[in-house]
Amino acid sequence: xxxxxxxxxxxxxxxxxxxxxxxxxxxxxxxxxxxxxxxxxxxxxxxxxxxxxxxxxxxxxxxxxxxxxxxxxxxxxxxxxxxxxxxxxxxxxxxxxxxxxxxxxxxxxxxxxxxxxxxxxxxxxxxxxxxxxxxxxxxxxxxxxxxxxxxxxxxxxxxxxxxxxxxxxxxxxxxxxxxxxxxxxxxxxxxxxxxxxxxxxxxxxxxxxxxxxxxxxxxxxxxxxxxxxxxxxxxxxxxxxxxxxxxxxxxxxxxxxxxxxxxxxxxxxxxxxxxxxxxxxxxxxxxxxxxxxxxxxxxxxxxxxxxxxxxxxxxxxxxxxxxxxxxxxxxxxxxxxxxxxxxxxxxxxxxxxxxxxxxxxxxxxxxxxxxxxxxxxxxxxxxxxxxxxxxxxxxxxxxxxxxxxxxxxxxxxxxxxxxxxxxxxxxxxxxxxxxxxxxxxxxxxxxxxxxxxxxxxxxxxxxxxxxxxxxxxxxxxxxxxxxxxxxxxxxxxxxxxxxxxxxxxxxxxxxxxxxxxxxxxxxxxxxxxxxxxxxxxxxxxxxxxxxxxxxxxxxxxxxxxxxxxxxxxxxxxxxxxxxxxxxxxxxxx
Ligand SMILES: Nc1ncnc2c1ncn2[C@@H]1O[C@H](COP(=O)(O)OP(=O)(O)O)[C@@H](O)[C@H]1O
Ligand SMILES: [Mg+2]
Numbered sequence: 001x002x003x004x005x006x007x008x009x010x011x012x013x014x015x016x017x018x019x020x021x022x023x024x025x026x027x028x029x030x031x032x033x034x035x036x037x038x039x040x041x042x043x044x045x046x047x048x049x050x051x052x053x054x055x056x057x058x059x060x061x062x063x064x065x066x067x068x069x070x071x072x073x074x075x076x077x078x079x080x081x082x083x084x085x086x087x088x089x090x091x092x093x094x095x096x097x098x099x100x101x102x103x104x105x106x107x108x109x110x111x112x113x114x115x116x117x118x119x120x121x122x123x124x125x126x127x128x129x130x131x132x133x134x135x136x137x138x139x140x141x142x143x144x145x146x147x148x149x150x151x152x153x154x155x156x157x158x159x160x161x162x163x164x165x166x167x168x169x170x171x172x173x174x175x176x177x178x179x180x181x182x183x184x185x186x187x188x189x190x191x192x193x194x195x196x197x198x199x200x201x202x203x204x205x206x207x208x209x210x211x212x213x214x215x216x217x218x219x220x221x222x223x224x225x226x227x228x229x230x231x232x233x234x235x236x237x238x239x240x241x242x243x244x245x246x247x248x249x250x251x252x253x254x255x256x257x258x259x260x261x262x263x264x265x266x267x268x269x270x271x272x273x274x275x276x277x278x279x280x281x282x283x284x285x286x287x288x289x290x291x292x293x294x295x296x297x298x299x300x301x302x303x304x305x306x307x308x309x310x311x312x313x314x315x316x317x318x319x320x321x322x323x324x325x326x327x328x329x330x331x332x333x334x335x336x337x338x339x340x341x342x343x344x345x346x347x348x349x350x351x352x353x354x355x356x357x358x359x360x361x362x363x364x365x366x367x368x369x370x371x372x373x374x375x376x377x378x379x380x381x382x383x384x385x386x387x388x389x390x391x392x393x394x395x396x397x398x399x400x401x402x403x404x405x406x407x408x409x410x411x412x413x414x415x416x417x418x419x420x421x422x423x424x425x426x427x428x429x430x431x432x433x434x435x436x437x438x439x440x441x442x443x444x445x446x447x448x449x450x451x452x453x454x455x456x457x458x459x460x461x462x463x464x465x466x467x468x469x470x471x472x473x474x475x476x477x478x479x480x481x482x483x484x485x486x487x488x489x490x491x492x493x494x495x496x497x498x499x500x501x502x503x504x505x506x507x508x509x510x511x512x513x514x515x516x517x518x519x520x521x522x523x524x525x526x527x528x529x530x531x532x533x534x535x536x537x538x539x540x541x542x543x544x545x546x547x548x549x550x551x552x553x554x555x556x557x558x559x560x561x562x563x564x565x566x567x568x569x570x571x572x573x574x575x576x577x578x579x580x581x582x583x584x585x586x587x588x589x
Contacts, residue, residue, distance in 0.1 A: 011324040014317075014320060024104060042085075043155075047164065050167070052078050053079055054290035097149075105147075160301055178270060200251050201256070271296065348509065369561070375539055382542045382555070384547060400421050431511070439483060440482065443458055450505055464531070512531075524544070560579055
């Protein structure tokens with residue numbers, strides 16, 4: 001079936017969205033106006049066709065055996081020219097609208113992408129990547145398609161409907177009456193059917209969504225499924241979901257397919273009535289054959305857009321709903337601009353203090369209750385504590401991904417809230433647990449943060465991160481291309497790559513947030529040693545699970561319940577026999 005699978009998704013604010021969409025089309029208003037004019041000409045030409053056909057038939061019929069062939073040929077040729085010109089114009093119109101829709105789509109994508117770069121970190125914590133991606137790709141596609149096809153269709157429909165009515169009425173009032181009775185019947189029938197099929201289509205697309213989700217889940221968990229010998233159960237569940245989807249499909253189609261034939265039934269009924277009435281009028285000499293045939297052709301022309309109207313309205317609403325989702329994203333609160341008089345941090349020494357910091361992601365749920373810490377410049381500070389205690393949150397605050405609710409954080413005595421975000425962030429090199437590599441060579445991935453990095457520098461960083469020997473074993477060495485998901489190297493190797501990247505990035509401070517969790521203990525310790533060497537005079541924050549690897553830190557901050565509960569060196573903390581002692585002992589039991 002050719003029907004585009006559009007489930008009616010109404011925008012919440014139809015008018016507002018429409019107005020905004022028109023503003024988006026603003027730069028193209030002259031083009032669109034031109035297209036409207038062309039469309040008018042094209043449709044008037046094609047509307048003239050039936051009239052000419054009628055004239056040709058009248059000429060043929062009038063001759064009573066002696067046909068004036070020249071006249072007939074004249075009308076027929078004129079008709080051909082009209083239809084040809086109309087089609088040609090239609091082609092040009094489509095071409096222009098495709099270009100317009102391409103431009104609008106591209107511009108929208110650019111706006112959305114620019115916006116994404118300006119949104120605060122919190123937005124991405126709250127929204128699923130899949131949802132954001134579908135706005136950039138699917139939603140904007142729906143909008144472009146609507147601009148490319150529906151706009152022209154609407155213009156065409158209006159001209160055709162109005163033109164046909166005018167022509168039909170001018171040809172014969174009684175015949176027009178027939179059309180005016182049957183058309184409302186057809187319209188109410190489709191409206192009624194739509195109402196019944198809509199929920200079925202919605203259900204169908206929901207059950208398809210469920211099925212997609214299930215398949216996705218299966219693909220991502222394939223190894224686990226095999227390991228737990230869960231194949232049969234998964235298969236059984238899929239069978240059920242598949243059955244539901246198939247039923248929903250059949251149910252929707254069962255209703256959907258009746259619409260077409262019923263509509264042609266109604267149209268044909270109307271045609272028969274026109275034929276009947278036309279014959280009566282003809283016998284009374286009230287109308288000639290040519291006019292009857294013109295009328296029939298006009299009534300067919302008229303029926304086309306009427307039958308399609310529900311479809312177009314549907315698509316229009318879907319496009320507006322998509323536009324609304326895109327606009328919602330464009331309206332998201334951006335990361336607040338830096339204060340007018342914000343200072344640029346420069347020449348950072350690396351003394352970091354937190355002073356009675358209180359913070360929670362959501363109001364009413366405080367994560368950090370009262371955090372105070374001091375990390376001296378050039379020292380290695382380790383943050384330890386149970387999972388979920390707020391270690392990463394502290395890093396988020398240090399980097400100013402979030403601002404504290406109260407209290408303050410200072411770098412070299414400067415409150416970072418009074419500094420530009422950019423300068424605060426570039427004071428740190430950071431490696432996270434979720435390593436990020438991009439599609440490019442190993443060299444490019446390591447050199448990411450440093451412009452014009454030389455091969456020597458990259459190799460030095462790779463050696464410090466203990467990844468150099470592995471890279472040399474690859475057939476293309478540093479020129480090996482890593483795929484986007486990093487599928488061709490292991491998790492641990494990816495982590496080492498990102499550590500090498502951070503070491504090369506010339507920042508006065510370094511943060512490793514469980515960045516070595518996929519690396520063996522010995523390598524982890526080696527890396528920290530190399531890091532101290534490389535980062536001499538620079539402040540390092542290390543969050544590590546394996547306490548054995550941070551024994552040599554200058555300062556260990558022990559967190560629990562959102563606060564630093566103990567701090568000191570390894571020896572001091574062990575002697576204290578407190579919380580850290582408990583954690584440490586537990587790892588060696
Ligand atoms: N973006 C977020 N929005 C809301 N809550 C969050 C967010 N990130 C983390 N949390 C919550 O904050 C707490 C501390 O998390 P986190 O700092 O990641 O812990 P850790 O790194 O110590 O394991 C957890 O309870 C977690 O659920
Ligand atoms: Mg964490």
